[in-house]
Amino acid sequence: MNKQSTTDPISRWLGLALEYVNSDLDVPFWSQTISFWLIGILILASIRGFLLRAAQVFSRVSINNEDSTIIILALIMGTYFLSSVLLIRVNLPKQYRTIITHAIGDIEFRFYHRLFDLLFLISAIS
Numbered sequence: 001m002n003k004q005s006t007t008d009p010i011s012r013w014l015g016l017a018l019e020y021v022n023s024d025l026d027v028p029f030w031s032q033t034i035s036f037w038l039i040g041i042l043i044l045a046s047i048r049g050f051l052l053r054a055a056q057v058f059s060r061v062s063i064n065n066e067d068s069t070i071i072i073l074a075l076i077m078g079t080y081f082l083s084s085v086l087l088i089r090v091n092l093p094k095q096y097r098t099i100i101t102h103a104i105g106d107i108e109f110r111f112y113h114r115l116f117d118l119l120f121l122i123s124a125i126s
Contacts, residue, residue, distance in 0.1 A: 010035045035091075043084060050080070086112050 011031035018025055054076075058069055086109065089100045101109070 010038070039088060047077070047080070050076075083112075083116065087116065 011027060014025075014027050014031050014034070018027060051073075054073060085100060085104070089097055089109065090113065092100065
C-alpha cells in the first residue's frame with residue numbers, strides 16, 4: 001500500500017481550475033501556500049477541540065493537582081504533534097519529505113502509517 005502521491009490535492013484542483021481560466025498564476029507556490037494555511041487551520045481547530053474536551057474531562061474527574069494535569073496534557077499534545085508531522089509528511093513533495101525524515105531521524109515511517117490506519121479503522125468501526 002503506497003500512499004505517497006506525486007501531487008497534492010490542492011495543486012491538482014488549482015491546476016485544473018487554471019486550465020479553464022488560462023492564467024499565468026504560479027501553481028506550485030500558491031498550492032503550497034494554500035496547503036500550509038489549511039493545515040494550520042485544521043491543526044488549530046483540532047487542538048482547540050481537544051483542549052475543550054480535556055477541560056471537561058478534568059473537571060468531571062476533578063483532578064485538583066494542576067501539575068499532573070499539565071504533565072498529562074503536555075504528553076498528549078507532544079504525541080499529537082508527532083503524529084501530525086508523520087501524517088503530513090505523506091502529502092509533502094519529496095524535497096520536503098527528506099527534511100522531515102532527516103529531522104526526526106531513522107524511524108520506520110511505514111510501520112507508523114500502518115499503525116495509524118489500523119487504529120483509525122478500529123475507532124471508526126467501534
